[in-house]
Amino acid sequence: MTPKTKERALTTFDYSKYDFRSDTKKYEIILDKGLNEKTVREISHIKNEPEWMLDLRLKALQAFQEKPLPKWGPDLSAINFDDIIYYMSAGKNKTDWKDVPDYIKNTFDKLGIPEAEKKFLGGVGAQFDSEVIYHNIRKDLEKLGVVFLSMDEGLKQYPELVKEYFNTVIPFDDNKFAALNTAVWSGGSFVYVPKNTKVEVPLQAYFRINAENMGQFERTLIIADEGAKVTYIEGCFTAGTEIVTENGHKPIEEVRVGEKVLTHAGEYKDVYQTQVRPYTGNLFTIEYFGDSSEKIEATEEHPFLVVKRQKAEYKNTAWEPGWQPANALLPGDYLAIPIDRQTEEKSVREFMVPMGKGGHGFKEETLTLETDADFFRLLGYYLSEGNTMGSHYLAFTFNKNETEYIEDTKRLLVKYFHKAPLQYKEYKNGISLVLCSTMAARFFERECGKGAAGKHAPAWAMREAPAKQMELVKGFWRGDGSFMLKQYGWGVKRLFRMNTISKTLAKQLQGLLLRLDIFAGLNEHKRSGKRRNIYCVHVGGGFLPKFAEIVDTVVANEVAVGKQSAWQAVKEVNAKSYAHISKEYAFVPIKSVSAREVEKVSVYNFSVEKDESYVAGGVAVHNCTAPKYSSESLHSAVVELIARPGATIRYTTIQNWANNIYNLVTKRAFAYRNATVEWVDGNLGSKVTQKYPSVYLMEEGAKAEILSVALASKGQRQDAGGKVVHLASNTTSTITSKSVSKDGGRATYRGLLKVFKGAKNVTSHVQCDALMLDPASRSDTYPTIEVDEPTADIGHEATVGKIGEDQIFYLMSRGLKEEEARTMIVMGFIREFTRSLPMEYAVELNRLIELEMENSVG
Structure with a gap:
């Protein structure tokens, strides 16, 4: 799951279009500022919650009031908890997009939610300030028993299941901000995946803080039952897929950064990011009339530019193409082949x-x-x-x-x-x-x-x-x-x-x-x-x-x-x-579509300047990116993940908050026998971010991977990292952290690796790398490693570096401006990390960093 969205059909990359607000006069409910027992009771009453949830909220309120602000990290004393609105509602939850109020719909239309849902997502939720105003899930997943609801609806429809797991991974008295969230939580997502069910399509949540002085306190609970899988699948192709480059066709695995490829717009654009990763899931093979040399193999969610067939027996009369994932293609549908109409005539x-x-x-x-x-x-x-x-x-x-x-x-x-x-x-x-x-x-x-x-x-x-x-x-x-x-x-x-x-x-x-x-x-x-x-x-x-x-x-x-x-x-x-x-495309019908299960097959993808598309196997395919989110005040979320035996959960987040936001998040997972939990975390923007995704490896064979990157600019404090606790034998973990600080920003890695006595044959590796772009910036590393078991195999590496003037001089001598040279060095520094991200997140992270380096973000 991810509390940040991706705009799925990118045509241009203009972050300014996301800097907008709706008029709060249209809101149905706005509570007074300040936090007290009355506020908590009003929130619970509005939601018509069971008595046990109200009791839990009140206990959490008391814990929040008793616990002091933490002193071990960034200074949080400027937060005025009495000047925050803890609940405001723009409307009730809808399951049909047309029922959402127009002024809210317009906001999320700008974020691409209806298009994203129709074209790519297995399920989607949209939260506007305190309430989830829209939630829906694909019917085929619903038939499998997959539950994807707002947290409020989850409590209403599955009260016993929520009661069993809620507050168990992160108890309300864990820390001051977990207590605050438990007292006033509203919105968020509830996900349950039944035994042996694999959800290979994205379930996604969109969060938008619209009002000034608004606090957002979403609560997310994800339960993957035995053998289940919840993951984000981005589109990729297998080796050998032919790509149209400016210098002819070449296999996708040979495409390199800097090459020009033909896009869906019929123009040649630069490749600026490449990726290879192991893929497990359905691999689709697509053949089309007109080229017996091409068999396209793609992951099921990779978007193709297509025209759906109107009637089985007749050729289409309308030819308006749209993006469709591979698993939605049918024989007879028309694939689009871009036509390069550019002309450079010389006598x-x-x-x-x-x-x-x-x-x-x-x-x-x-x-x-x-x-x-x-x-x-x-x-x-x-x-x-x-x-x-x-x-x-x-x-x-x-x-x-x-x-x-x-x-x-x-x-x-x-x-x-x-x-x-x-x-x-x-x-x-x-x-x-x-x-x-x-x-x-x-x-x-x-x-x-x-x-x-x-x-x-x-x-x-x-x-x-x-x-x-x-x-x-x-x-x-x-x-x-x-x-x-x-x-x-x-x-x-x-x-x-x-x-x-x-x-x-x-x-x-x-x-x-x-x-x-x-x-x-x-x-x-x-x-x-x-x-x-x-x-x-x-x-x-x-x-x-x-x-x-x-x-x-x-x-x-x-x-x-x-x-x-x-x-x-x-x-x-x-x-x-x-x-x-037509003027832009040739359209050819699909001959056949088939799928097969694969495990750990290498798949390839890359990002293309501006158009985020390319021609693979002769036809147009797409890449994706995500918008900037701008908000104000306090964001304090709690995310609880439970991976039952043999389950897999991958939770990916890219956050880019406005520069006056305190982003204080508690994220923790329990992984049982042979389960896997992966946190992939990118942090930009905000005044202060404190976020340390953690995994408790509860039973033998469990595995944890935490990957994080943070960029701290002027006036920003990025205090992030990861925590893994090994409670059982034969468990493994990896923590990889990259941080960049510039213009006086401060980036901090804070992590914990704990191996309990009796947890035999544990293997873990921690890698922390920091890059400072100027003398005014600062980087700190606070790793804590506690090993009480002699059989453990633990590795820890940390590096801190600065950009050398010789590096800048060399790149500028090759024609780059100083700003471009610094950006290139930063991109190279985090390249190892971004290559492991899903492609749309790698694209988003690179572009956000590029804009941040231009002082354009925030």
């Missing part, structure tokens, strides 16, 4: 070509070429029929009957390289042209590759004017193209075909044709032995006439010479295509 280009024999090193020489339409046809001839020999000879081979193409190639070589090629005698029905030119041979090798399998179109050619690109297609089809006209029982099959053993080139031909408003399918023909597979790019259906026009084929009814292929008159063809092309 003349300069190319650097390596000259010399290499004995004393190559020397780069400039080759200036007129890159007109004729030149693009020559590129097409080379990509289909060209090769180089020893980097000194450029050769083309045609069928002896293709005299028109032979003469055209000779003319073009003279035009651009000012030298006529040698024409060799016929050999095995072929005629070869050889140009003795090192400059020409090495130009084509560098720009277009060499060897049939290594050929590719240059990146600049993929962005040129469509009129020129038509000539490249024409030249290639003349060399390695054909026309198929075959009679079947169901009718006549007509296809233009182009063959290559270069998968990259085949994909590029598809992309070029899309820019020309022609959809081309791609078939992969697998061959035995060491022979390379053949990729056939084919055009049919309603796209036949336009392709025929591009390649200047002669319409005939009998076989003609060479590439003047026979086919029925274009005007007689009335074929339809399964694909549809």
